[in-house]
Amino acid sequence: MMTKNYKIAEKVIEVTSIYERVHDYCKDYETDEKPDFSVTTTAEDIIYEKQKTYSEYAFEGKQSPNYSDDLLEETAVYRKIAEKMPQYDSFVFHGSVIAVDGQGFLFTAKSGTGKSTHTRLWREYLGDRAVMVNDDKPLISVHDNGIIVYGTPYNGKHHLGCNMSVPLKAICVITRGEKNNIVRIKKSEAYAMLLQQVYRPQDPLQMAKTLKLIDKMAESVELYKLACNMDIEAAKVAYNAMKG
Missing domain, CATH: 3.90.228.20 (Phosphoenolpyruvate Carboxykinase; domain 3)
Structure with a gap:
């Protein structure tokens, strides 16, 4: 697991992930400031994203892409952030x-x-x-x-x-x-x-x-x-x- 802080929409978010790709993706937003909240991804979150993607493509009658686990974790991180942000208007x-x-x-x-x-x-x-x-x-x-x-x-x-x-x-x-x-x-x-x-x-x-x-x-x-x-x-x- 690896942890870094990112400032997005004026909120500092501590992100703990399994894969390094998440942090490479967010590098332009990195900060040393104290976090307002934190998100942590697990293997279960990646499985959830994989199943959700499969269901969405199946609903449209399309074959689901074979996304890598580190790519799916990127989506999982943003989903967790999106769940929190309404607290901050x-x-x-x-x-x-x-x-x-x-x-x-x-x-x-x-x-x-x-x-x-x-x-x-x-x-x-x-x-x-x-x-x-x-x-x-x-x-x-x-x-x-x-x-x-x-x-x-x-x-x-x-x-x-x-x-x-x-x-x-x-x-x-x-x-x-x-x-x-x-x-x-x-x-x-x-x-x-x-x-x-x-x-x-x-x-x-x-x-x-x-x-x-x-x-x-x-x-x-x-x-x-x-x-x-x-x-x-x-x-x-x-x-x-x-x-x-």
Whole structure:
């Protein structure tokens, strides 16, 4: 077993793991500060992740990948972190976040719709003004004075993101379309997708807290729905509507 501390979303987490890969994955977030809480993985956690992966792929009628135990432990660590974070007014969200001129824009959608492709178009369109915060599983903190989105080590298969934070200005639900069109939507129109994309804790109390945090987030940021193609014009249309 090996132990190191990491600062993610302003919380210091002591991580004790079986394999070294976990610590290599999180190295950009390492700190010497005193931990706020700790997580420890076991062989049983790795078995759980393996079974969960098998079940998810079987449900979709696909053959499950043969992930290594050290890779599965990475997922187990983040699951344990995600279970704890609602205590600190934060939660894990499945989406792609890009920062432009100090403001965060979060794109979410059903898997395969093109979140990562769209944020890539923003980077092409805006150049150095656009910085990837996290391309897969950012952490979002809900405060009375605003919503902050944080980069995490868990930033997708292409590892796009960095150790930074930015105020969240808007959330955009992406759908495919031949023509690019973006509209402002109400909380009631976005809520089902927000709930689908948030990490849902197993503990009922933490789940209840998460629902309250989602409500407050949805009331505090602008919400949009974007129908788009994969042309750079989609980024132009979306950015000009959302920048304010």
